Amino acid sequence: MLLENMTMALHAIRSNKMRSFLTMLGIIIGIASVIAIVSVGDSMRSLYADAYKNVGVNRAxxxxxxxxxxxxxxxxxxxxxxxxxxxxxxxxxxxxxxxxxxxxxxxxxxxxxxxxxxxxxxxxxxxxxxxxxxxxxxxxxxxxxxxxxxxxxxxxxxxxxxxxxxxxxxxxxxxxxxxxxxxxxxxxxxxxxxxxxxxxxxxxxxxxxxxxxxxxxxxxxxxxxxxxxxxxxxxxxxxxxxxxxxxxxxxxxxxxxxxxSVVEQMGSVDSVLGGMSAAVGGIAAISLLVGGIGIMNIMMVSVTERTREIGIRKALGARTGDIMMQFLTESALMSACGGVIGILLGVGIVMIGGSAMGMVPVVKVSVIIVAVGFSALVGIFFGLYPASKAAKADPIDALRYE
Incomplete structure (x- = not known):
């Protein structure tokens, strides 16, 4: 069933390529920004740690x-x-x-x-x-x-x-x-x-x-x-x-x-840099909410456009949960695709920037995993209402819809 829902979701996304891309753009920018900012912060913290090691961590x-x-x-x-x-x-x-x-x-x-x-x-x-x-x-x-x-x-x-x-x-x-x-x-x-x-x-x-x-x-x-x-x-x-x-x-x-001691100074600097990175990363994450609202908006349009399809599926025996899962899968998949593109863009920006500045960038796998998971959750969360609306549609009214 999940494979069928994913196939239908991919078909829907391909049917409206430009609209789907523009919908994912908010997620792409949000994820890329968060990864780039957090990675830059981690890279700076690593460089400061190396600089303090050159001074001597056992110095006071x-x-x-x-x-x-x-x-x-x-x-x-x-x-x-x-x-x-x-x-x-x-x-x-x-x-x-x-x-x-x-x-x-x-x-x-x-x-x-x-x-x-x-x-x-x-x-x-x-x-x-x-x-x-x-x-x-x-x-x-x-x-x-x-x-x-x-x-x-x-x-x-x-x-x-x-x-x-x-x-x-x-x-x-x-x-x-x-x-x-x-x-x-x-x-x-x-x-x-x-x-x-x-x-x-x-x-x-x-x-x-x-x-x-x-x-x-x-x-x-x-x-x-x-x-x-x-x-x-x-x-x-x-x-x-x-x-x-x-x-x-x-x-x-x-x-x-x-x-x-140098260790105390390292701790103070690391704490400040970590706080700044988290604060700026949090601000950048706001764009993910904007992207989520965009997904909700486009899914509402998609539900309206596919009202007759929903009625036919219900008439053929599709349950309310099946309809809801179909639209949730489409929403999550769209968000996850945006997340993957955003990750590639964010990592690319960090790598290019690090190379240009002669730095070794730090990109943590945990940040990437959280970014992908969060983007999918954003898609699911903001897709709940459109999916619920589609699932609750009366099949008779849906079949009459033109």
């Missing part, structure tokens, strides 16, 4: 909150306190530095390039591997001896020196109001994710590394401790532990100590 910072009313000089950390914290938590922390950085201008001859240098310790590459293409990484002697040695990214090196292979060359910079000569000991290449490339764009600020001990001069005070926990250490339980330690050495209540 701890400091005395700047929101306290009586912030004092002793609330800053010293190099001795940093070294002491390394000793205390050596079994749980794989790396720690001052989280110091400097935005400055590098000068070589007539060339001037804006730079942002991150202050690191000699073992930074153990937690954040760096692709050194020329020269070497910063050494322990560079950090402990506060040598003016730097490692530059290849793009910035080319802008400053005209070549990426600039190991041994020197240039001038002003850091903490002191102008000095700095020597390039290494050049690295950073492989950016599509999201990072989009966010950075064609900005003129380049990046590099230098010993963190240089950036803390001349006072050797800094605001927070930047660290990476070892694999297997539970960040959620460790953060309160190091917060209590900092509170103790600073003579502060634990509530004055602020901690923040």
């Amino acid at each position: 910072i701890v400091m005395v909150s700047w929101r306290v009313d009586d912030f004092r000089m002793s609330d800053y950390f010293t190099l001795d306190e940093l070294d002491r914290a390394k000793e205390v938590f050596h079994d749980k922390i794989s790396y720690m530095d001052s989280d110091a950085y400097a935005s400055t201008e590098a000068v070589y001859g007539r060339n001037k390039v804006k730079y942002e240098f991150q202050g690191i310790d000699y073992n930074y590459t153990k937690v954040q591997p760096t692709n050194i293409i020329y020269g070497r990484e910063l050494s322990e002697a560079d950090v402990r001896g506060r040598r003016n040695n730097v490692v530059l990214e290849d793009k910035g090196a080319e802008q400053l020196f005209g070549t990426a292979n600039c190991v041994g060359k020197t240039f001038r910079m002003t850091i903490n109001k002191t102008t000095e000569e700095y020597t390039v000991v290494g050049v690295y290449r950073k492989d950016l994710s599509p999201l990072e490339a989009m966010m950075m764009g064609n900005g003129q600020t380049q990046s590099g590394f230098m010993p963190y001990t240089i950036l803390t001069r001349p006072s050797d005070y800094f605001q927070d401790l930047n660290f990476y926990v070892k694999d297997g250490v539970d960040m959620k339980t460790f953060l309160p532990e190091i917060a209590r330690y900092v509170a103790k050495i600073k003579g502060r209540p634990v509530t004055d100590i602020m901690t923040q």
